Amino acid sequence: GHDDAIPLQDDDIAQGPLPKTSWVRATKLFSLNRDSVVLKLGNLKPEAFKRIHGGICARLGCAEEVALNDIAGARAADGKSPVKVQPDEL
Numbered sequence: 001g002h003d004d005a006i007p008l009q010d011d012d013i014a015q016g017p018l019p020k021t022s023w024v025r026a027t028k029l030f031s032l033n034r035d036s037v038v039l040k041l042g043n044l045k046p047e048a049f050k051r052i053h054g055g056i057c058a059r060l061g062c063a064e065e066v067a068l069n070d071i072a073g074a075r076a077a078d079g080k081s082p083v084k085v086q087p088d089e090l
Contacts, residue, residue: 013043
């Protein structure tokens with residue numbers, strides 16, 4: 001395994017199945033344009049999102065509150081309303 005791997009199991013998924021335990025690599029992240037997504041397989045439960053987000057922030061040296069506030073602030077600047085960030089929106 002990898003030192004930065006955070007486990008993701010079927011009971012971490014709110015909608016949709018996860019056929020086997022998977023891993024989130026906290027130091028192997030990339031961005032993706034929403035138009036590139038062709039299939040949505042499920043949503044994380046809020047607790048799982050918080051655990052994974054916290055693991056990523058811990059490894060990258062950011063503060064979880066600051067990261068969420070930055071996202072909310074960016075959405076406000078874009079004119080998107082309401083400015084409430086949900087785990088499945090990130």
